[in-house]
Amino acid sequence: MNKQHIIDRFVKYVTVDTESDPNNPAFPSTEKQWNLARILEKELKEIGMEDVELDENCYLMATLPSNLDYEVPTIGFVAHIDTSPDFTGKDVKPQIHENYDGKDILLNKEENIVLSPDYFEDLLQYKGQTIITTDGTTLLGADDKAGVTEIVSAMEFLIQNPEIKHGKIRICFTPDEEVGKGAHLFDVEKFGAEWAYTMDGSQIGELEYENFNAAGATVTIEGKIVHPGYAKGKLINSMLIASEFINALPEDEVPERTTGYEGFFHLHHMEGKVEQTKLHYIIRDHDMDQFNNRKKAMLDLAEVLNAKQGKKLISVEIKDQYFNMKEKVVPVMHIVDIAEEVMKDMGITPLIKPIRGGTDGSQLSYKGLPCPNIFAGGHNFHGRYEYVPVESIIKATEVIVGIAQKVAVKFQ
Incomplete structure (x- = not known):
């Protein structure tokens, strides 16, 4: 996968302000979420996705048809386009730090804002990698535009490499997840998948099917x-x-x-x-x-x-x-096992742990779409110290491709 292409895509998404508003009952809660939704609608058509539909509630769905000569379950991937109202998402200025040396990263010289591994120890596991940060004055938006990037990039990769066999894949980008409404008007029947994965976790390896x-x-x-x-x-x-x-x-x-x-x-x-x-x-x-x-x-x-x-x-x-999606996922635990196997095949250590929060996947699971959560790669969400390693975005993209392949083999 082309690293620079993925960086460019991610930067394009995060520089669109999509902050949601918890105090507005409208749906979506902010008009500006439509701006990214329309960009994505156009891009999905350009890369060759089918059935691209942006509905009246700002849900964007699309289909990658099966290239198999036998039937396998239709699976889905979901990410949200809004960013948290906890910290401003306006005028995001991503900074790209290549070959991270394990030392402090100066985000903003004027205000002396520093991203330091002395405080954020997780940084050290990404030494030598390319890290994208904020300039210290906004959040980054990797939650969940990293997830959006990964889904679009995985679909593009599968379209460009038809020799990779996969069943029918449905994708959806949702509004208002950060204010708790991301799944409220999600049409599970129209989506038409047997199960799905939200690409909305944090560090590389996270795989979650329990939440508060x-x-x-x-x-x-x-x-x-x-x-x-x-x-x-x-x-x-x-x-x-x-x-x-x-x-x-x-x-x-x-x-x-x-x-x-x-x-x-x-x-x-x-x-x-x-x-x-x-x-x-x-x-x-x-x-x-x-x-x-x-x-x-x-x-x-x-x-x-x-x-x-x-x-x-x-x-x-x-x-x-x-509610805790565990109740809905455990009866179909093979959907977690598939993601775990793919990560292990790629040399990624799965980090299976409970989410100390919520996810669109929780509500979707209770609406009839079992939906575990997979890492998107970012850290320190909802604030000025948010960052994401590019290599984690690439790995998450490869996990999506791997799951598509694994389903094609397992249900042959």
Whole structure:
């Protein structure tokens, strides 16, 4: 595969601003996502993909027809075009560092922004490789434009090398994954694959089929404002009650103190005055029973504190967001085994671990499209220190090609 061609493609994608907006109920949440979708629509037609369709909701689907004389399952590959609203994706200026020497990378001289292996140790495993970084003022967008690059490049490679045998492949690029809506309007029936893979993981080798069960919780505390000089027995400070609620939850069950399969309560923002305070939490756990216990714990805590106050001042609204796809993937575990075998055949050590987050694949699995997640190669997503080794993008592209070949052989 042509390294410079892949670099050029990736740079073209990341320099298109596609940041999504969690506060806009429209679909997609930002008009600018259409800009990349239309670029990709044109490019897919140019490389020879068939049934290229960009629908009214900004989902782009296309087909690579089978070149076999026998039937095998139709498989799919999925990536998202939006970037996270956690950090700006406007005016991305990628920097390419060839033959990385294992030392600090100066991202921005004016602001003294440094990407250092002293802090980001994963950098050292890419010594000697070509690394693409930001200029320190934006995110990069490898999440998930690396995945988009890999899927387009793999399809182009298969079209240009017809001697490589494969069954029918469907691809889809989705909007709004970063704001939790990426699979909401995904038409699984129209997609028509028996299973798929999201190309949305991080470091080389990642292969994931477990993720958090997730819910969002809004805790509303009502207070009462009176003149502080005459407040005794009358004023109710909602912020102080809120602090009591916060401190009553387990102090070690937070994101910064948990790992692996451990769940958490995460207070991600709050706003408050004496009269009313709102706490906004996300609740996460891999185990469904523990997930339900976490939700119950918040409701029970509200009841305890309301009883202490002698009146109902605290209300908790909880909404489920997504669930652990393990339940849907384990019955068809061969789809994970195929990806694992391909990686091993290529000399890549599979890193099979739970996702401490969510993925389009979770929602798609529950909609009837089992969908494990494969590495896209990037690191430090959603911030100024995001980077991706070009060699990882190439390897992920080769994994897609390898899976297509493996399916053709296994179902012969």
